Amino acid sequence: MVRTALVVAGVLLALLSLGSPALAQTDCKTVVPASPWGPNDQTGATNRVTAAVTKAAAAEIQTGKVTAMSYPLVDGVPLFGSRFTKTILTAVSLAPGAAFGENQLTYMEDTWLSQSHVGTHLDGMGHIGRKDCYYNQIAMGKFINQNNMTKLGLEHLKSFATRGVLVDMVKVYQAANKFKGNAACKKPCLEKGTVISAADIQAGLKMYNVTLREGDIVVIHTGWGDLFEQFPAQNALYNSGEPGIGKDAAKWLASQKVVAVGSDSWAVEVIPGEDPKEAFIVHNILLTDNGIHIIENVRTDLMAAEAAASKRATFFFNMTVPKAVGMTGNFVAIDGIQ
Amino acid sequence: MTHPTPALPCGRRRRRVWRAASALVALLTLLVAGGGPVSAQRRWTIAFANLTEEPGVTLEGTGFTGAEVRESFNLAARLYPVDLVFYDNRRDDARAVANAEAAVARKVDLYIQYHAGAAANATVARTLKAAGIPVLAVNDPVPGAPLYGLDNAAAGRLAGEALAQFAARAWAGQPTVAVVVGRVAAAAERVPERVRGLTDALHQRLPAARLTTLDTQGNPAQVAPLLGAFLAANPARKVLVAATDDATALAAKAAVESAGRVRDAAIVSHGVDRSIHGGMNDRKEIDPSNRGSIVIGSVAFYLDRLGYEVLPLALRMLRGEPVPARTATPHKLVTAANVFIEYPPSDMN
Numbered sequence: 192m193v194r195t196a197l198v199v200a201g202v203l204l205a206l207l208s209l210g211s212p213a214l215a216q217t218d219c220k221t222v223v224p225a226s227p228w229g230p231n232d233q234t235g236a237t238n239r240v241t242a243a244v245t246k247a248a249a250a251e252i253q254t255g256k257v258t259a260m261s262y263p264l265v266d267g268v269p270l271f272g273s274r275f276t277k278t279i280l281t282a283v284s285l286a287p288g289a290a291f292g293e294n295q296l297t298y299m300e301d302t303w304l305s306q307s308h309v310g311t312h313l314d315g316m317g318h319i320g321r322k323d324c325y326y327n328q329i330a331m332g333k334f335i336n337q338n339n340m341t342k343l344g345l346e347h348l349k350s351f352a353t354r355g356v357l358v359d360m361v362k363v364y365q366a367a368n369k370f371k372g373n374a375a376c377k378k379p380c381l382e383k384g385t386v387i388s389a390a391d392i393q394a395g396l397k398m399y400n401v402t403l404r405e406g407d408i409v410v411i412h413t414g415w416g417d418l419f420e421q422f423p424a425q426n427a428l429y430n431s432g433e434p435g436i437g438k439d440a441a442k443w444l445a446s447q448k449v450v451a452v453g454s455d456s457w458a459v460e461v462i463p464g465e466d467p468k469e470a471f472i473v474h475n476i477l478l479t480d481n482g483i484h485i486i487e488n489v490r491t492d493l494m495a496a497e498a499a500a501s502k503r504a505t506f507f508f509n510m511t512v513p514k515a516v517g518m519t520g521n522f523v524a525i526d527g528i529q
Numbered sequence: 530m531t532h533p534t535p536a537l538p539c540g541r542r543r544r545r546v547w548r549a550a551s552a553l554v555a556l557l558t559l560l561v562a563g564g565g566p567v568s569a570q571r572r573w574t575i576a577f578a579n580l581t582e583e584p585g586v587t588l589e590g591t592g593f594t595g596a597e598v599r600e601s602f603n604l605a606a607r608l609y610p611v612d613l614v615f616y617d618n619r620r621d622d623a624r625a626v627a628n629a630e631a632a633v634a635r636k637v638d639l640y641i642q643y644h645a646g647a648a649a650n651a652t653v654a655r656t657l658k659a660a661g662i663p664v665l666a667v668n669d670p671v672p673g674a675p676l677y678g679l680d681n682a683a684a685g686r687l688a689g690e691a692l693a694q695f696a697a698r699a700w701a702g703q704p705t706v707a708v709v710v711g712r713v714a715a716a717a718e719r720v721p722e723r724v725r726g727l728t729d730a731l732h733q734r735l736p737a738a739r740l741t742t743l744d745t746q747g748n749p750a751q752v753a754p755l756l757g758a759f760l761a762a763n764p765a766r767k768v769l770v771a772a773t774d775d776a777t778a779l780a781a782k783a784a785v786e787s788a789g790r791v792r793d794a795a796i797v798s799h800g801v802d803r804s805i806h807g808g809m810n811d812r813k814e815i816d817p818s819n820r821g822s823i824v825i826g827s828v829a830f831y832l833d834r835l836g837y838e839v840l841p842l843a844l845r846m847l848r849g850e851p852v853p854a855r856t857a858t859p860h861k862l863v864t865a866a867n868v869f870i871e872y873p874p875s876d877m878n
Contacts, residue, residue, distance in 0.1 A: 272809040272874075386607045462875060463604055467834055470873030 219324035235482025261311035317343035339517025355508030358395035380414025383432030389443035399504035416455025453486030590718035592802030593832035602836030622649035685726025693734030711773025752780035
């Protein structure tokens with residue numbers, strides 16, 4: 192009897208193991224590197240923003256000039272794939288007789304329907320993986336439900352109060368006599384498909400005598416954001432590709448231990464990519480492998496102009512990210528303060 | 530037994546070690562940067578004379594255009610120390626010869642010729658040989674030049690085998706017929722080779738299946754009447770449809786739907802152009818979320834990636850390395866299971 196029960200139990204277990212392929216998971220230790228901050232790390236590169244880093248960054252504030260580095264969040268801006276935005280204003284208390292109390296209080300609020308990765312936005316650690324493996328070898332299949340992630344959410348991020356460094360690729364390419372623009376841009380922009388290399392970034396840093404420090408946020412001005420500013424007229428062109436960093440630039444930036452890389456484009460990386468069979472490989476290099484954030488659709492033209500005028504391409508990077516529990520990213524507002 | 534190295538004064542020894550280490554680092558940097566000191570320093574000028582860049586005109590019996598071929602060279606060239614010079618042969622012999630002469634005057638380092646005229650290609654070969662410029666031929670031979678090209682027969686076999694496997698899996702024991710539809714007689718575009726590969730595979734794998742060809746002469750509007758009549762004539766049979774190109778496949782799908790025979794048909798195509806794999810927002814017929822489509826796959830011709838295949842061969846020639854006399858496109862069946870690997874929809878449109 193006991194023997195029969197054991198056999199039945201064994202067969203059931205075997206059937207269960209065969210019948211649940213969805214639970215099969217990749218050995219993430221072979222797919223994604225470990226975090227330098229230990230096996231429990233869910234934070235990534237903002238671990239580098241220490242008190243000393245923030246204090247040093249504060250020294251960038253010399254004139255107090257604040258430069259906007261984000262685009263307006265409004266219906267009609269270019270969006271990736273099937274993403275959408277829809278805002279609905281609730282203003283019922285403005286109707287006659289709907290005000291509250293003797294003080295006639297009225298109120299309004301908004302419903303914002305959209306995905307989190309729209310407009311100027313931050314990619315969090317849970318945004319991009321390789322198979323089911325995400326930052327710090329986390330097998331995310333075990334840590335998602337229909338509402339959110341239970342690991343790697345934005346609530347784990349630390350401060351972004353650090354130094355920002357603008358790299359003006361338009362100037363670099365013009366100086367090197369290899370500038371090739373797009374006629375639809377009202378201001379100079381690099382053509383889509385332009386691969387920004389590590390050497391290009393180093394040339395851009397040299398142009399303003401900047402040496403990257405651990406904990407910096409690098410913002411790359413390509414000029415492509417000019418098409419974003421023309422929304423919706425140039426949305427199709429903006430979406431069709433972009434200039435951006437290539438693989439060697441991403442690896443070099445990772446070696447510099449930066450916190451984030453932003454650009455005035457929708458993916459930061461070059462599209463079409465260097466290898467047509469690779470999909471968003473720079474995202475894998477920065478986010479999945481190194482825990483370095485990507486900030487997309489950053490408005491860079493104003494800071495590029497400031498840098499050109501002041502001969503200074505560094506600034507205090509002022510950006511806060513909501514502690515959005517279990518979310519993969521969120522739209523942000525950025526100010527560069529000099 | 531080892532012999533002791535003569536002792537050096539401490540400072541000299543350190544300097545020597547330092548110099549050796551510096552030389553090693555410099556060498557490693559060069560190697561990492563670009564495959565060696567020569568390739569890191571030398572830029573090559575390569576000419577590509579395209580078959581035709583006439584807007585809307587498709588090449589090789591597929592949905593790809595000359596503009597897509599040209600763009601593939603532009604994109605691939607980003608990876609190499611190469612400056613490209615483009616010519617348009619316009620499918621015209623005189624133009625092809627004039628382009629080669631212009632390239633000689635421009636002193637290009639290598640010439641990639643994509644032109645179908647045998648006599649013009651012979652003249653181009655002589656002209657460039659006299660100028661000491663190596664030639665690489667694309668899809669049509671040039672005397673004395675290595676050839677990179679499509680393998681239509683192999684592509685057709687892949688499509689035929691895919692259809693046969695589907696029939697064996699889904700319709701085993703049921704009466705089945707096969708039909709090849711499209712520009713089946715377009716010899717200039719080597720479509721008959723494709724059809725031969727298809728029919729060989731189908732005859733081999735499904736010897737009992739009757740095989741019919743329907744020539745649309747390249748007009749997708751002809752697919753509905755031709756295939757509609759064929760379906761009506763075979764009301765109780767399963768139908769394997771081999772389309773010679775993706776536009777024909779989509780027209781065939783519409784014809785099958787109009788005839789109410791979706792449950793009786795499977796379609797395999799050739800090309801994998803954008804009309805069938807699409808971008809992020811396109812309606813993609815071959816798509817992991819559209820696994821129920823009767824278009825079960827298409828054999829990739831990769832003309833939109835020609836530059837990625839051809840430029841490495843050109844660089845090997847320029848470096849004096851041997852290249853095969855004939856290199857064939859690595860055709861592959863693309864289905865819903867692998868389309869996002871072969872063609873990641875990385876653009877936002």
